[in-house]
Amino acid sequence: MNIGVVIVSFLAVNLDFFFMLLFLLNKYKFNEVLWGYFSAVIFILLISYSIGFALTRLFPEWSLGILGFVPIWMAIHDEDEEYVSNGRKGLLGVVITYLSTCLGCNLAIFLPILTGKNITDLFETLFIVGGLTLGVTILINAIRRIQTISNIMEKHGDQLMKICYVVIGLYVMFDSGLINHIYQWL
Known part of the structure; x- marks a missing residue:
């Protein structure tokens, strides 16, 4: 298992999600x-x-682009109430957000990397990526606490997140080839 490939793949595939x-x-x-x-x-x-x-044998690559509608729906779905997290909704919200925005790209990258690897390689990859996930989350949390960023997030966070959801949704649809596939049908 090439550790460098795993690290670079994780960082590259998750770069947009860090925001x-x-x-x-x-x-x-x-x-x-x-x-x-x-x-x-x-x-x-x-x-x-x-x-x-x-x-890839069951579903054509372009079909994963349908997942792009999920973040767009989340942006349109108006939730103006202040949210007090009860633990389960927050965790599930993050899982759904990540899967809807990053599933296609992650599968496209990690399927070839992990195909044909043994169980030791899998555990090595899980350990490396798990550590990167922890490190990135701690780093982003520290950046979030910078006063300038905190002020921007407090003032414009909801609107920026909705814009980000729509952009990511559209990106998923374009990147997967869904838009091109639909265009060819027309």
């Missing part, structure tokens, strides 16, 4: 975000390892 962590850390408790993010990442790695390239 989303700012919003999620403002909305939910740190532990909910950490465990939600960690659970979603580990889930994706286990799926990648377990089914290998079978997903």
Whole structure:
């Protein structure tokens, strides 16, 4: 297992989600975000390892672009009430956000990396990516506490998060080839 490839792949594939962590850390408790993010990442790695390239045989790549509608729906779905997290909703919210915005890209990257690897390679990858997930979440949480960033997030966080959801949703649809596929149908 090439540790460098795993690290670079994780960072590259999650770069856009790091920005989303700012919003999620403002909305939910740190532990909910950490465990939600960690659970979603580990889930994706286990799926990648377990089914290998079978997903690409069952579903064409463009069909994963349908997941782009989930963050757009989340942006449109108006939730003006102040939210007091009860633990489960926050964790589930982070898992759903991560899977809806990052599932396609993560599968596209980690399926080839983990296909044909042994169980030791899987555990090594889980350990490395788990550590990166923890480190990134702590770092983003520290950045979020900088007063300038905190003021911007407090003043414009909801609007910025909705814009980010829509942009990520559209990106998922374009990147997966869904938009191109629909265009060819027309």
